[in-house]
Amino acid sequence: MSLPQGKTVRVAVVGATGVAGQEFLGALREHPWFEVVSLAASARSAGKSYADSIRSESGQISWYGGGELPEAFASMVVEDAEQLDATKVDVVFTAVDAGPAKILEAQYAKTTPVISTASAYRYEDDVPLLLPGINPDHIALLKKQVETRGWKGFVAPNPNCTTVGLAITLAPLHKAFGIEAVHMVSMQAVSGAGRSPGVVALDVVDNIIPHIPKEEEKVAAETLKVLGKLKGDSVVPASFGISATCTRVAVLEGHTEAVHLKLSRAVTAEEIAAAWAEQGASVLGAGYPSAPEKLIHLSSDPFRPQVRLDRDAGDGMTTVVGRLRPDATVENGWKFVLVSHNTKMGAAKGCILMAEQLCCEGLIAAGG
Numbered sequence: 329m330s331l332p333q334g335k336t337v338r339v340a341v342v343g344a345t346g347v348a349g350q351e352f353l354g355a356l357r358e359h360p361w362f363e364v365v366s367l368a369a370s371a372r373s374a375g376k377s378y379a380d381s382i383r384s385e386s387g388q389i390s391w392y393g394g395g396e397l398p399e400a401f402a403s404m405v406v407e408d409a410e411q412l413d414a415t416k417v418d419v420v421f422t423a424v425d426a427g428p429a430k431i432l433e434a435q436y437a438k439t440t441p442v443i444s445t446a447s448a449y450r451y452e453d454d455v456p457l458l459l460p461g462i463n464p465d466h467i468a469l470l471k472k473q474v475e476t477r478g479w480k481g482f483v484a485p486n487p488n489c490t491t492v493g494l495a496i497t498l499a500p501l502h503k504a505f506g507i508e509a510v511h512m513v514s515m516q517a518v519s520g521a522g523r524s525p526g527v528v529a530l531d532v533v534d535n536i537i538p539h540i541p542k543e544e545e546k547v548a549a550e551t552l553k554v555l556g557k558l559k560g561d562s563v564v565p566a567s568f569g570i571s572a573t574c575t576r577v578a579v580l581e582g583h584t585e586a587v588h589l590k591l592s593r594a595v596t597a598e599e600i601a602a603a604w605a606e607q608g609a610s611v612l613g614a615g616y617p618s619a620p621e622k623l624i625h626l627s628s629d630p631f632r633p634q635v636r637l638d639r640d641a642g643d644g645m646t647t648v649v650g651r652l653r654p655d656a657t658v659e660n661g662w663k664f665v666l667v668s669h670n671t672k673m674g675a676a677k678g679c680i681l682m683a684e685q686l687c688c689e690g691l692i693a694a695g696g
């Protein structure tokens with residue numbers, strides 16, 4: 329699949345100096361459709377070259393996007409996000425905290441589509457939580473958002489990084505068999521906390537931190553919204569209970585989640601495997617540049633998934649599942665372990681895949 333001959337989608341990355349922002353740059357440096365024309369961050373970084381904006385006091389360049397920092401980005405001057413002229417790009421990718429996102433995303437969306445990693449708008453009725461291959465019918469809400477808010481653009485956030493792997497694996501099971509309850513314990517990577525304030529190495533190395541503020545509430549609300557049904561002008565969330573315990577562990581990238589669930593009827597492991605194998609076919613078959621071959625990979629090795637070995641499956645876009653087995657303590661109970669890449673599918677590359685889909689749906693237009 330390609331965009332109309334000679335056209336590229338001009339992109340701004342806001343929060344470009346942070347962990348998720350740098351992951352955007354790593355994924356966009358050779359993207360066939362998208363060209364990064366603006367980088368923005370806080371007033372602290374504005375006016376500096378990008379290389380200087382991510383240089384620490386010791387002189388080290390804190391580049392997180394893999395390989396060498398591309399020269400094309402290193403010499404770009406970082407803009408103040410508040411001053412960014414969104415009309416000069418076709419889409420804005422935002423990777424800032426919810427506080428600044430609330431103000432900045434509305435400002436940009438007046439003229440331009442915004443794809444966001446932040447939670448600022450996730451819980452509003454006219455804002456879908458899109459996961460490519462999972463809930464494409466929710467895209468219709470974006471058109472409603474444009475109409476009701478009087479914007480030319482819209483805000484389309486991806487779900488929280490812990491929600492992403494969980495929702496991807498639960499969606500086909502809920503559709504095929506019905507889910508009655510979910511218990512989940514996460515073991516989340518330190519990169520998920522970003523650089524500011526981030527997690528201090530002295531606190532997390534040789535340790536597990538048993539609480540991530542607001543994370544469990546986000547996982548419950550967002551998973552139910554992703555799996556919900558579009559009715560009229562909003563999504564009616566799925567109605568089963570989700571009980572989560574979210575912890576931070578000394579892993580750099582990749583969230584591991586131990587999931588226990590009660591299905592609405594008796595099924596076999598083969599039926600679950602078949603539901604997972606078919607998931608995402610509409611996205612994967614459409615030729616989007618960032619789509620993996622498989623949205624879900626089920627391993628039969630009882631020692632997988634392991635975060636270090638499996639987080640980069642499908643270049644970080646495939647959720648790897650293993651240890652699928654019945655839970656004999658619960659009627660129609662099953663349990664499994666998943667690994668999902670928090671900065672790739674869970675943030676930057678997941679947003680880029682969403683933008684690719686919205687280009688093909690005519691909601692983002694190539695202007696360059």
Ligand SMILES: NC(=O)c1ccc[n+]([C@@H]2O[C@H](COP(=O)([O-])OP(=O)(O)OC[C@H]3O[C@@H](n4cnc5c(N)ncnc54)[C@H](OP(=O)(O)O)[C@@H]3O)[C@@H](O)[C@H]2O)c1
Nearest residue numbers: 343345346347348369370373423424446520522523524675
């Ligand atoms: N890290 C992940 O795995 C992950 C996954 C999913 C979603 N997210 C979400 O992505 C967003 C960014 O997270 P992160 O981990 O990348 O955080 P981070 O490493 O701390 O980066 C924060 C970025 O926001 C910028 N910023 C801070 N205050 C700003 C302001 N007032 N105006 C404009 N820009 C401002 C910073 O710029 P300066 O350098 O100039 O301060 C920096 O570029 C958050 O909403 C987070 O929840 C992160």
